[in-house]
Protein backbone atom coordinates (compact mmCIF):
# COMPACT_ATOMS: atom_id res chain seq x y z
CA UNK A 1 0.00 0.00 0.00
CA UNK A 2 1.41 3.41 -0.87
CA UNK A 3 1.13 5.91 2.01
CA UNK A 4 -1.88 8.27 2.11
CA UNK A 5 0.31 10.93 3.73
CA UNK A 6 4.05 10.28 3.79
CA UNK A 7 5.30 11.83 7.03
CA UNK A 8 8.44 9.66 6.82
CA UNK A 9 9.50 11.17 3.47
CA UNK A 10 9.56 14.64 5.00
CA UNK A 11 11.42 13.27 8.02
CA UNK A 12 14.11 11.92 5.66
CA UNK A 13 14.44 15.31 3.96
CA UNK A 14 14.76 17.17 7.27
CA UNK A 15 17.14 14.56 8.66
CA UNK A 16 19.67 15.82 11.16
CA UNK A 17 18.20 19.29 11.52
CA UNK A 18 15.30 17.91 13.56
CA UNK A 19 17.60 15.78 15.69
CA UNK A 20 19.80 18.80 16.38
CA UNK A 21 16.79 20.97 17.24
CA UNK A 22 15.50 18.39 19.73
CA UNK A 23 18.99 17.97 21.17
CA UNK A 24 19.18 21.72 21.85
CA UNK A 25 16.01 21.52 23.93
CA UNK A 26 17.32 18.47 25.74
CA UNK A 27 20.40 20.57 26.47
CA UNK A 28 18.64 23.56 28.06
CA UNK A 29 15.74 21.59 29.60
CA UNK A 30 13.19 24.43 29.36
CA UNK A 31 10.46 22.05 28.25
CA UNK A 32 7.51 24.36 28.94
CA UNK A 33 7.42 27.76 27.19
CA UNK A 34 11.13 27.61 26.48
CA UNK A 35 12.97 29.96 24.07
CA UNK A 36 11.96 27.96 20.97
CA UNK A 37 8.28 28.60 21.74
CA UNK A 38 8.77 32.36 21.67
CA UNK A 39 10.95 32.15 18.56
CA UNK A 40 8.44 29.96 16.75
CA UNK A 41 5.53 32.24 17.66
CA UNK A 42 7.38 35.22 16.20
CA UNK A 43 8.12 33.29 12.99
CA UNK A 44 4.54 32.07 12.75
CA UNK A 45 3.15 35.59 13.08
CA UNK A 46 5.61 36.90 10.48
CA UNK A 47 4.82 34.04 8.11
CA UNK A 48 1.10 34.84 7.96
CA UNK A 49 1.25 38.57 8.56
CA UNK A 50 -0.55 38.52 11.92
CA UNK A 51 0.55 40.82 14.75
CA UNK A 52 0.44 38.06 17.38
CA UNK A 53 0.69 34.28 17.43
CA UNK A 54 0.00 32.42 20.66
CA UNK A 55 0.77 28.71 20.59
CA UNK A 56 -1.03 26.07 22.62
CA UNK A 57 -1.48 22.32 22.98
CA UNK A 58 -3.78 21.59 20.00
CA UNK A 59 -5.97 23.07 17.29
CA UNK A 60 -8.98 22.23 19.45
CA UNK A 61 -7.56 24.08 22.44
CA UNK A 62 -6.76 27.04 20.20
CA UNK A 63 -10.47 27.35 19.37
CA UNK A 64 -11.50 26.88 23.01
CA UNK A 65 -9.01 29.51 24.18
CA UNK A 66 -10.44 32.11 21.79
CA UNK A 67 -14.06 31.37 22.74
CA UNK A 68 -13.06 31.59 26.41
CA UNK A 69 -11.17 34.83 25.81
CA UNK A 70 -14.34 36.29 24.26
CA UNK A 71 -16.46 35.10 27.18
CA UNK A 72 -18.70 33.04 24.90
CA UNK A 73 -20.73 30.55 26.91
CA UNK A 74 -24.21 29.42 27.98
CA UNK A 75 -27.04 31.16 26.12
CA UNK A 76 -24.79 32.05 23.19
CA UNK A 77 -25.01 30.58 19.70
CA UNK A 78 -21.93 29.77 17.62
CA UNK A 79 -22.62 29.26 13.92
CA UNK A 80 -20.47 26.69 12.12
CA UNK A 81 -20.62 24.47 9.05
CA UNK A 82 -21.97 20.94 9.41
CA UNK A 83 -19.48 19.56 6.89
CA UNK A 84 -16.28 19.78 8.95
CA UNK A 85 -14.20 17.94 11.51
CA UNK A 86 -16.04 17.60 14.83
CA UNK A 87 -13.69 19.91 16.75
CA UNK A 88 -15.23 22.98 15.06
CA UNK A 89 -18.55 22.39 16.87
CA UNK A 90 -17.10 20.55 19.86
CA UNK A 91 -15.48 23.72 21.16
CA UNK A 92 -18.79 25.61 21.20
CA UNK A 93 -20.27 22.86 23.38
CA UNK A 94 -17.16 22.73 25.58
CA UNK A 95 -17.60 26.40 26.55
CA UNK A 96 -21.33 25.86 27.20
CA UNK A 97 -22.58 27.58 24.04
CA UNK A 98 -24.89 26.09 21.38
CA UNK A 99 -23.54 25.29 17.91
CA UNK A 100 -25.90 26.08 15.04
CA UNK A 101 -25.11 24.13 11.91
CA UNK A 102 -25.21 25.76 8.50
CA UNK A 103 -24.60 24.52 5.01
CA UNK A 104 -21.53 24.72 2.81
CA UNK A 105 -20.99 25.79 -0.77
CA UNK A 106 -21.36 22.97 -3.28
CA UNK A 107 -18.17 23.84 -5.20
CA UNK A 108 -15.73 24.79 -2.42
CA UNK A 109 -17.12 22.74 0.52
CA UNK A 110 -16.66 25.87 2.67
CA UNK A 111 -19.31 27.70 4.69
CA UNK A 112 -22.02 29.30 2.59
CA UNK A 113 -21.99 32.93 3.73
CA UNK A 114 -25.63 33.26 2.63
CA UNK A 115 -26.57 30.78 5.38
CA UNK A 116 -25.28 33.03 8.18
CA UNK A 117 -28.23 35.50 8.37
CA UNK A 118 -30.84 32.70 8.43
CA UNK A 119 -28.87 30.99 11.23
CA UNK A 120 -28.90 34.23 13.21
CA UNK A 121 -32.70 34.19 12.89
CA UNK A 122 -32.78 30.56 14.05
CA UNK A 123 -30.66 31.43 17.10
CA UNK A 124 -32.94 34.31 18.08
CA UNK A 125 -36.09 32.19 17.71
CA UNK A 126 -34.51 29.71 20.13
CA UNK A 127 -33.81 32.47 22.63
CA UNK A 128 -30.06 32.30 22.04
CA UNK A 129 -27.72 35.24 21.48
CA UNK A 130 -25.82 34.80 18.21
CA UNK A 131 -22.22 35.64 19.11
CA UNK A 132 -19.76 34.04 16.72
CA UNK A 133 -19.18 32.26 13.44
CA UNK A 134 -16.46 29.65 13.00
CA UNK A 135 -15.76 29.37 9.28
CA UNK A 136 -13.48 26.48 8.34
CA UNK A 137 -10.97 26.55 5.50
CA UNK A 138 -11.71 22.97 4.62
CA UNK A 139 -9.21 20.60 3.03
CA UNK A 140 -6.71 23.46 2.76
CA UNK A 141 -8.80 25.92 0.73
CA UNK A 142 -9.43 29.42 2.06
CA UNK A 143 -13.10 30.14 2.67
CA UNK A 144 -14.71 33.23 1.12
CA UNK A 145 -13.61 35.60 3.86
CA UNK A 146 -14.94 38.72 2.14
CA UNK A 147 -18.46 37.29 1.93
CA UNK A 148 -18.22 35.94 5.49
CA UNK A 149 -17.14 39.34 6.87
CA UNK A 150 -19.96 41.07 5.00
CA UNK A 151 -22.52 38.58 6.33
CA UNK A 152 -21.29 38.86 9.94
CA UNK A 153 -21.02 42.63 10.14
CA UNK A 154 -24.74 43.54 10.43
CA UNK A 155 -25.09 41.05 13.30
CA UNK A 156 -21.85 42.05 15.01
CA UNK A 157 -20.67 38.44 14.99
CA UNK A 158 -17.19 37.52 16.12
CA UNK A 159 -15.34 35.62 13.36
CA UNK A 160 -13.06 32.80 14.48
CA UNK A 161 -11.38 31.32 11.42
CA UNK A 162 -10.65 27.60 11.88
CA UNK A 163 -7.63 27.22 9.62
CA UNK A 164 -6.55 23.88 11.15
CA UNK A 165 -6.33 22.38 7.67
CA UNK A 166 -5.28 25.45 5.74
CA UNK A 167 -2.47 27.34 7.41
CA UNK A 168 -0.39 28.80 4.55
CA UNK A 169 -3.34 29.16 2.16
CA UNK A 170 -4.25 32.59 0.79
CA UNK A 171 -7.32 34.70 0.21
CA UNK A 172 -6.82 37.70 -2.10
CA UNK A 173 -3.07 37.04 -1.98
CA UNK A 174 -2.90 37.29 1.82
CA UNK A 175 -2.15 34.26 3.94
CA UNK A 176 -4.80 33.12 6.40
CA UNK A 177 -4.15 34.53 9.84
CA UNK A 178 -5.54 38.02 9.32
CA UNK A 179 -9.13 37.28 8.35
CA UNK A 180 -11.81 37.56 10.97
CA UNK A 181 -10.90 38.51 14.54
CA UNK A 182 -8.77 35.46 15.29
CA UNK A 183 -7.47 32.49 13.32
CA UNK A 184 -6.54 29.11 14.73
CA UNK A 185 -4.48 26.28 13.34
CA UNK A 186 -3.44 22.76 14.27
CA UNK A 187 -0.01 21.15 14.15
CA UNK A 188 -1.39 17.60 14.28
CA UNK A 189 1.20 15.51 12.38
CA UNK A 190 -0.98 14.96 9.29
CA UNK A 191 -1.70 18.67 8.85
CA UNK A 192 0.14 20.62 6.10
CA UNK A 193 2.34 22.17 8.83
CA UNK A 194 2.44 19.39 11.41
CA UNK A 195 4.69 18.65 14.37
CA UNK A 196 5.58 15.29 15.95
CA UNK A 197 2.69 15.25 18.40
CA UNK A 198 -0.14 17.63 19.23
CA UNK A 199 0.07 21.38 18.92
CA UNK A 200 -1.90 24.44 17.85
CA UNK A 201 -1.85 28.22 17.69
CA UNK A 202 -4.02 31.31 17.57
CA UNK A 203 -3.18 34.26 15.32
CA UNK A 204 -4.71 37.67 15.96
CA UNK A 205 -4.02 41.37 15.49
CA UNK A 206 -5.74 42.14 18.78
CA UNK A 207 -3.04 42.72 21.43
CA UNK A 208 -5.51 42.54 24.31
CA UNK A 209 -6.82 39.20 23.13
CA UNK A 210 -3.27 37.86 22.72
CA UNK A 211 -2.54 38.80 26.35
CA UNK A 212 -5.69 37.03 27.55
CA UNK A 213 -4.80 33.95 25.49
CA UNK A 214 -1.31 33.83 27.04
CA UNK A 215 -2.91 34.01 30.47
CA UNK A 216 -5.58 31.40 29.67
CA UNK A 217 -3.09 28.83 28.39
CA UNK A 218 -1.23 29.10 31.71
CA UNK A 219 -4.08 28.51 34.20
CA UNK A 220 -5.33 32.09 33.91
CA UNK A 221 -2.15 33.59 35.31
CA UNK A 222 -1.85 37.31 36.01
CA UNK A 223 1.38 39.14 36.77
CA UNK A 224 3.08 35.84 37.59
CA UNK A 225 2.34 32.13 37.77
CA UNK A 226 0.92 32.30 41.30
CA UNK A 227 -1.37 35.24 40.56
CA UNK A 228 -4.58 33.70 39.17
CA UNK A 229 -6.85 36.25 37.56
CA UNK A 230 -9.15 33.97 35.53
CA UNK A 231 -10.00 30.30 35.10
CA UNK A 232 -7.66 28.91 32.47
CA UNK A 233 -6.20 25.71 31.09
CA UNK A 234 -2.83 23.96 30.95
CA UNK A 235 -2.41 24.28 27.20
CA UNK A 236 1.06 24.97 25.92
CA UNK A 237 2.93 23.93 22.79
CA UNK A 238 5.82 21.80 24.08
CA UNK A 239 9.22 23.42 23.56
CA UNK A 240 10.37 20.28 21.73
CA UNK A 241 7.47 20.63 19.28
CA UNK A 242 8.25 24.32 18.76
CA UNK A 243 11.86 23.40 17.98
CA UNK A 244 10.64 20.86 15.42
CA UNK A 245 8.21 23.35 13.90
CA UNK A 246 10.95 25.98 13.47
CA UNK A 247 12.76 23.51 11.21
CA UNK A 248 9.58 22.51 9.39
CA UNK A 249 8.49 26.10 8.76
CA UNK A 250 11.76 26.62 6.82
CA UNK A 251 10.69 24.14 4.13
CA UNK A 252 6.95 24.85 4.34
CA UNK A 253 6.80 27.41 1.47
CA UNK A 254 8.56 24.92 -0.78
CA UNK A 255 6.15 22.18 0.32
CA UNK A 256 3.15 24.38 -0.44
CA UNK A 257 4.45 24.81 -4.00
CA UNK A 258 4.95 21.04 -4.32
CA UNK A 259 1.44 20.30 -3.00
CA UNK A 260 -0.06 22.73 -5.47
CA UNK A 261 1.90 21.24 -8.36
CA UNK A 262 0.70 17.74 -7.42
CA UNK A 263 -2.91 18.89 -7.03
CA UNK A 264 -2.86 20.59 -10.44
CA UNK A 265 -1.46 17.42 -11.98
CA UNK A 266 -4.32 15.41 -10.49
CA UNK A 267 -6.89 17.90 -11.77
CA UNK A 268 -5.41 17.99 -15.27
CA UNK A 269 -5.39 14.20 -15.48
CA UNK A 270 -8.80 13.58 -13.93
CA UNK A 271 -10.89 16.64 -14.78
CA UNK A 272 -12.55 14.94 -17.75
CA UNK A 273 -13.80 11.94 -15.76
CA UNK A 274 -14.67 13.21 -12.27
CA UNK A 275 -15.53 16.37 -10.30
CA UNK A 276 -12.16 17.71 -9.17
CA UNK A 277 -11.69 20.34 -6.41
CA UNK A 278 -12.56 23.94 -7.26
CA UNK A 279 -10.15 26.74 -6.41
CA UNK A 280 -11.99 30.03 -7.04
CA UNK A 281 -10.08 33.06 -8.32
CA UNK A 282 -8.31 34.93 -5.54
CA UNK A 283 -7.95 31.87 -3.32
CA UNK A 284 -5.31 29.22 -2.87
CA UNK A 285 -5.25 25.85 -1.15
CA UNK A 286 -2.49 24.07 0.74
CA UNK A 287 -4.21 20.81 -0.15
CA UNK A 288 -4.64 19.16 3.22
CA UNK A 289 -6.79 16.82 1.14
CA UNK A 290 -7.30 16.28 -2.56
CA UNK A 291 -10.99 15.39 -2.66
CA UNK A 292 -13.07 14.29 -5.61
CA UNK A 293 -16.77 13.39 -5.81
CA UNK A 294 -17.96 9.95 -6.82
CA UNK A 295 -21.70 9.70 -6.65
CA UNK A 296 -23.32 7.64 -3.90
CA UNK A 297 -23.62 4.02 -4.84
CA UNK A 298 -20.37 3.97 -6.86
CA UNK A 299 -18.12 5.24 -4.06
CA UNK A 300 -17.62 1.98 -2.16
CA UNK A 301 -16.80 0.08 -5.33
CA UNK A 302 -14.42 2.85 -6.37
CA UNK A 303 -12.58 2.73 -3.01
CA UNK A 304 -12.37 -1.08 -3.18
CA UNK A 305 -10.94 -0.97 -6.71
CA UNK A 306 -8.22 1.45 -5.62
CA UNK A 307 -7.45 -0.58 -2.51
CA UNK A 308 -6.98 -3.67 -4.68
CA UNK A 309 -4.29 -1.69 -6.55
CA UNK A 310 -2.55 -0.80 -3.26
CA UNK A 311 -3.90 2.75 -3.22
CA UNK A 312 -5.51 4.04 -0.02
CA UNK A 313 -8.39 6.52 -0.02
CA UNK A 314 -10.18 8.28 2.84
CA UNK A 315 -13.63 9.72 3.34
CA UNK A 316 -13.69 13.10 5.04
CA UNK A 317 -16.44 13.26 6.25
CA UNK A 318 -18.86 10.36 5.96
CA UNK A 319 -21.38 11.80 8.46
CA UNK A 320 -22.02 15.55 8.66
CA UNK A 321 -22.07 16.90 12.21
CA UNK A 322 -25.83 17.54 12.35
CA UNK A 323 -26.31 13.75 12.00
CA UNK A 324 -23.68 12.68 14.52
CA UNK A 325 -24.90 11.10 17.75
CA UNK A 326 -23.11 13.72 19.83
CA UNK A 327 -24.37 16.69 17.82
CA UNK A 328 -27.80 15.85 16.40
CA UNK A 329 -29.53 17.54 19.34
CA UNK A 330 -28.19 20.93 18.22
CA UNK A 331 -30.10 23.15 15.80
CA UNK A 332 -29.68 23.49 12.07
CA UNK A 333 -29.99 27.01 10.67
CA UNK A 334 -32.97 28.00 8.54
CA UNK A 335 -32.28 26.92 4.98
CA UNK A 336 -31.06 23.49 6.02
CA UNK A 337 -27.90 21.55 5.24
CA UNK A 338 -28.73 19.64 2.06
CA UNK A 339 -25.31 20.21 0.48
CA UNK A 340 -23.52 18.84 3.55
CA UNK A 341 -25.64 15.69 3.33
CA UNK A 342 -24.93 15.30 -0.36
CA UNK A 343 -21.17 15.82 0.02
CA UNK A 344 -20.95 13.30 2.86
CA UNK A 345 -22.32 10.71 0.46
CA UNK A 346 -19.99 11.52 -2.42
CA UNK A 347 -16.57 12.82 -1.31
CA UNK A 348 -13.46 10.69 -1.39
CA UNK A 349 -9.87 11.84 -0.92
CA UNK A 350 -6.80 10.58 -2.79
CA UNK A 351 -3.24 10.29 -1.44
CA UNK A 352 -1.79 13.79 -1.12
CA UNK A 353 1.49 15.03 0.30
CA UNK A 354 4.43 17.14 -0.83
CA UNK A 355 6.59 14.09 -1.59
CA UNK A 356 4.22 12.23 -3.92
CA UNK A 357 6.46 11.46 -6.92
CA UNK A 358 5.21 11.49 -10.51
CA UNK A 359 5.42 7.71 -11.15
CA UNK A 360 3.39 7.01 -7.99
CA UNK A 361 0.90 9.72 -8.86
CA UNK A 362 0.58 8.31 -12.38
CA UNK A 363 -0.26 4.92 -10.86
CA UNK A 364 -2.99 6.56 -8.76
CA UNK A 365 -4.35 8.47 -11.77
CA UNK A 366 -4.48 5.31 -13.90
CA UNK A 367 -6.23 3.39 -11.13
CA UNK A 368 -8.78 6.19 -10.62
CA UNK A 369 -9.54 6.37 -14.33
CA UNK A 370 -9.93 2.63 -14.67
CA UNK A 371 -12.12 2.38 -11.52
CA UNK A 372 -14.39 5.14 -12.86
CA UNK A 373 -14.64 3.47 -16.26
CA UNK A 374 -15.61 0.10 -14.71
Ligand SMILES: Cc1ncc(COP(=O)(O)O)c(C=O)c1O
Pocket residue numbers: 058059060061084085087088136162164165185186187188198199200
Ligand atom coordinates in the same frame (compact mmCIF):
# COMPACT_ATOMS: atom_id res chain seq x y z
C1 LIG B 1 -11.18 21.72 10.83
C2 LIG B 1 -10.46 21.28 12.07
N1 LIG B 1 -10.63 21.98 13.20
C3 LIG B 1 -9.98 21.66 14.33
C4 LIG B 1 -9.12 20.58 14.39
C5 LIG B 1 -8.51 20.23 15.69
O1 LIG B 1 -7.13 20.18 15.70
P1 LIG B 1 -6.35 19.25 16.75
O2 LIG B 1 -6.46 17.84 16.26
O3 LIG B 1 -4.96 19.79 16.72
O4 LIG B 1 -6.98 19.45 18.08
C6 LIG B 1 -8.90 19.83 13.22
C7 LIG B 1 -7.94 18.71 13.15
O5 LIG B 1 -7.87 17.71 13.56
C8 LIG B 1 -9.59 20.18 12.03
O6 LIG B 1 -9.45 19.47 10.91
